[in-house]
Amino acid sequence: MLKTLSDLVPNVFLAMLLAAAAIMAFATVNALFLVWLERKVSARMQRRYGPTVVGPFGMFQTLVDVVKLLSKQLISPKDIDKPLYHLAPIVVFVPVVLGLSLFPIDKSFALVDTNVGLVLVFAFAGMGFIAIFMAGWGSNNKYALLGAMRAVAQNIAYEIPLILAALAVTMIARSMRIADIVEAQGSFPYILVQPIGALIYYISAVAETNRAPFDIPEAESELVAGFHTEYSGMRFALFFLAEYTNMVIVSMVATSLFLGGYKGPLLPGPVWFFGKVYFLIFVMLWLRWTFPRLRFDQLMTFAWKVLIPLALANLLVTATVLKVMS
Amino acid sequence: MSDDSPQRSESLQRLYDDKLVVQAEVRDHAQGGFHESCIAAAAALPEIAAKLREDGFYLEMLTCLDRRQTGEEMALIYTFNRFDRAHRLRVESPIAAVAEWRGPAPAPLKGAAAKKKAEADKAKAEAAAARAAAGEPDPDPAAEGASIASVFRSADWYEREVYDMYGVTFAGHPDLKRILLPEDADFHALLKDFGRIDEAETTLDDQRPS
Amino acid sequence: MTSDLHKPGAALAAGTSADPWATPPADPDGETYYLNMGPQHPSMHGVLRLLLELRGEEIVKCEPIIGYAHRAHEKMAENRNYMMFLPNTSRVDYLSGMIYNIAYCQAVEKMLAIEVPERAEHIRVIVCELNRVSSHLLWFGTFLLDLGGITPFLYSFDDREQILSILDRVTGSRLTYCYGRFGGVTEDVDKKFLDETTAFLARLRGRMAEYHALVTDNVIFRSRCEGVGVIDRETAIEYGVTGPTLRAAGVPYDVRRAEPYGIYDRFEFDIPTASGADNLARYYVRVAEMEQSMRIIEQAIAKIPDGPIMPEKALKRFKPDVGEHYFAVESARGQFGIYIVSDGSDVPFRIKLRTPSFSNLACMPDVLRGTMVADTIAILGSIDIVLPEVDR
Amino acid sequence: MSADTSLVAPGAEKKRGYLALLVAGFFTLLSGMWVTLKNLFRKPVTLRYPRERPELSTAFRSAIDLVDFEELGSHDCVACMQCVNICPSFCIQVEGQKYDGVKRKRATKFLVDYALCSVCGLCIDVCPTETLKYSKIYDEVSFERDAFVFDLLEPFVEREEAFLEGQRIADAKEAEEKKKKAEAAKKAKAAVAAKKKADGGEEAEKAEKPKAEKPKAAKPKAEAPKAEAPKAEAPRADEPKAEAEAEAPKAEADAPKAEADAPKADEPKAGKVDKAAVEAKPAEPKPKAAFAKPDSDAKAASLARIEAAKKRALEKKKQAEQQAEGEGE
Secondary structure, eight states: OOBOHHHHOOOHHHHHHHHHHHHHHHHHHHHHHHHHHHHHHHHHHTTOOOOOSSSGGGTTHHHHHHHHHHHSOOOOOTTOOHHHHHHHHHHHHHHHHHHHTTOEEETTEESOOOTTHHHHHHHHHHHHHHHHHHHHHHTTOHHHHHHHHHHHHHHHHHHHHHHHHHHHHHHHHTOOOHHHHHHHOOSSOHHHHOHHHHHHHHHHHHHHTTOTTSOTTTOHHHHTTGGGTTOOHHHHHHHHHHHHHHHHHHHHHHHHHHSOTTOOSSSOHHHHHHHHHHHHHHHHHHHHTTOOOOOHHHHHHIIIIIIHHHHHHHHHHHHHHHHHHO | OOTTSOOOOHHHHHHHHTTSEEEEEEOOHHHHSOSEEEEEOGGGHHHHHHHHHHTTEEEEEEEEEOOGGGTOOEEEEEEEEESSSOOOEEEEEEEOOSSOOOSOOOOOOOHHHHHHHHHHHHHHHHHHHHHHHTTOOOOOOBSSEEOOTTTOTHHHHHHHHHHHHHOOOEETOTTOOOSSSOTTOOSOTTSTTOOTHHHHHHHHHHHSOO | OOOGGGSTTHHHHHTSOSOTTSOOOOOTTSSOEEEEEOSSOTTSSSSOEEEEEEETTEEEEEEEEOOTTOOOHHHHHTTSOTGGGHHHHHHHSTTSHHHHHHHHHHHHHHHHTOOOOHHHHHHHHHHHHHHHHHHHHHHHHHHHHHTTOOHHHHHHHHHHHHHHHHHHHHHSOSSSOOOEETTEESSOOOHHHHHHHHHHHHHHHHHHHHHIIIIITOHHHHHHHTTSSOOOHHHHHHHTOOTHHHHTTTOOOOHHHHSOOTTGGGSOOOOOOOSOOSHHHHHHHHHHHHHHHHHHHHHHHHHOOOSOSSOSSOOOSOOOOSEEEEEEEEOSSSEEEEEEEEOSSSSOSEEEEEOHHHHHHHTHHHHHTTOBHHHHHHHHHHHTOOHHHHHO | OOOOOOOOOTTOSOOOOHHHHHHHHHHHHHHHHHHHHHHHTSOOOOOOTTTSOOOOOTTOOOSEEEOOBTTTTBOOOOOOOHHHHHOTTOOEEEEEEEOTTOSSEEEEEEEEETTTOOOOOHHHHHOTTOOEEEOOOOOOOOSSGGGGEEETTGGGHHHHHHHHHHHHHHHHHHHHHHHHHTHHHHHHHHHHHHHHTTTOSHHHHHHHHHHHHHHHHHOTTOSHHHHHHHHHHGGGSSTTHHHHHHHHHHHHHHOSSOOSHHHHHHHHHHSOHHHHHHHHHHHSSSSOHHHHOHHHHHHHHHHHHHHHHHHHHHHHHHHHHHHHHHHHO
């Protein structure tokens, strides 16, 4: 039987505290690890060494960088929209932390278990771009504003195929509880049933996290650094943290929906779960360091003219097949 | 000029026949890199450029020569070329001095150099006299150039550069302003009497922490 | 479209504002706004400043503002004797410095009618073409970088680094070469240099397959390039555009063929052209050009004779006759012309450097109109300008 | 998928349907990913610089240095000023002096401002004694520009006395031999040659030899021949005029050894004609300094700067030493 944190720790407040601590710790460590991984993978793909000096394989390099970022002076430009500018890094971070708590990492454990888990995840994920828009608008910088506008348009466009693809899975599993969906994938993961849906989901997920080749909100070759052009020091680090945590969340969703979550032979559940999650993240890194960036209008075209019709068709076919089979 | 000179190209001949250019001569490409050369009054250049454009020429380069030190007029040097075959046409256009010469007088030539110069001057004067006799006087130096930016848009930047560096203005230029030097510069850097490199160097030295 | 006040510097001229760099006010109907791209921007090639008037992401008007890297090379030329101008030449365009350096030597040689030994001529061809390949490789990398692809950039730099090392072995420098001398070159090449060059050519040919798989065929890359930034034949004539940008418009104009200099008339090579006149066409022309350069290098290596690398009597101090000379070469970016006017002294009266990037950049306002911000960078990258060369 | 090296010219592709394009495009993406994946497992090509150092190429160019000739036991700079004159960056400063009993001039000062140098190698090309070479330094770092003013004579200072002594003996020997060989005929010839080649570059130097040698070889102490030598040199430099002529012998006569003025007076004499011309111009009354010959002014400024920088560096060094001493006590 699936156990949640509230089952293990009877005191509600204590449970909340514990959950928050666990998630924060995970998010931070995970971001540290992912940044290192990104640097290492990108380096090796480009036939460089990447970080090698601090720690084994340079693993503590990011830790040192965080210390550097923490110690940096926080620079705020003139004429910014102060509340928005200062709130944005926090707002971008909150929803991703919330989203992390909803995934069963093993047959018997999830931090929080609700019957609308999937809806919650997408709801939280959708809040991310509000923060990006706040950052872009508040910075009083045209590059940031352009980046923010792009981010909003992009997020809206890609949320649709993302949810449509997930919807097909919920139709098969007949549940929105993530644990149920994982359980429903008996001996074979849903990627075999829903290959196109999985692909659409994954592409949209990459776009949702604003990563290359869909990283037009930051597009460093055009917009300097996009929406976080004017952020430095720890505020910038928070955006970074959010981006990497976001990657984990979308990968966790993908793992749970299409790859059978914690299921797998021999090894224990969490190993399978995190193994799959990090494999998907690796693919994201791989994509980023392989492809050039799409142009903004091409990105929108791709969403509206390719992904959404495909996702709709996929949903339709799934529904028809389900109807016929039942 | 005379008929015994090598055959001019059609384009140049046309310009010559239209009385737009004088001293239209064929040059040795292997020697100086120019196929043909001519002199034209500044005011005639838009028309020349338009005709050349029709013939498939493009504006390769435009620059200026500051020869005030020796008492000669300044000159705009246009070179046109073609994409289908190399045909470098040089058009020189005399321009009156933009400012009085402030530098030192030219050093008097000595020995062989003076002799050579005298010979060259003499030949030049003779040629000019011959042309004048044939009813083909060199055009007078114009007060300012005429912009050909409406014909070749590349001239836009070239003319701005010449204005920037030499102070030669161009009538009819859409937006004549400095291009390479700072907007608030009060000098024209390539004029021969602007040579204060040393000043810049000493300022640098003053700024150095000792 | 806008009042004069929006022009940079207009405010200063009118005496209305003390700050010429202040952002010009947006136009009254509020539809458009201004964006200053550069002079400090991650993907401006050098210190170009593009003053963009935008409607959303669409470019209404673009004005390139140059001069930030103006180093007065032409003024310096008038203050030094011919010899002392040599190190300046490779700094005009630091990415194909060898071609510029050798071109200046060739121009002066032509003025003085100096014979260059055969071996030196062959060496010049080899190093110049290597330099061209290295310039194109750098362009390849930075163009992809402009499009957001970072990995191809590092691959091409890896290859380019090989060329730099090869050239370093003979010239002693990696970027700003001062290898040419009037009449020849400074150092002789050895067998190892030739072998390394041959080996490199084989290596680069092998790498090309990877480049094509990674970049050329990539659907994202193609969609970013196809039909973007069209500079057709008419525009090229209008602006005097030369080099690969012109050849991408289907005009087979190459100075190496049109006015053969050095010993280029002895080599077999094609002039690659394309018809699209867009980013992809320029990409195609440059990549094909690398192959042609490799062909030339191979022929030169096969033919290189033994002998001296400098004329027997080296020039020391000389005074060319009064006269003017125009000498054009095909640099990696287009026609590079040197116009030298001599007044009979040992100091040039005037050296005008006709740099290809200057003309190629001039067409930007025309080409950029109606494109998107992201394309600005892509088009700029595909034209392959080197800003110091524009400003000189 | 697409390992073929041939490029498809733009526009040559066939137009394909929507889905076909989509699928084809997807596969091109995969082929790109395959490339990066392959490279993921290849060996990195980076050189980890401070720990791994590249092998410098034989032709590597860096700041110039003086060659330490084994047979001479020192450098062979004769302070001919050719490198100073050709340097486009005006970054070389040389002063030289004639020593009693040594036939050729000797550099007493050789400063190079590496911060200005563009390693073009023109100085190395013109050096008549081939005593200039490229050094191999490439990681010189400093917070001060003065640190890049190198004194190339530094390693030779201690050996200088010994070298001069050896040179005196060698020169004397050589002169003796020569003298023996062609005593009578040479005298007349040398006189004619010296007059004829009054303004030639290297010939002038050659011509210098017999004149300077002879008296020195005969009696190393003699005062009169010393005064003669500069006189013989003076007309060679067309333009330095009477001033230099008048000053030079004075300086030499007053103080045969290194004195502050001596090298300065020497310079225009030993320098080539062109050099003298360049130097002479600013002195002319007519042109304003700003217009006359900007280059010569820039050069003068540059040379002055190099000197000042060196002085500052020396002072700093001294201070540091004093400080260190003070601390030591």
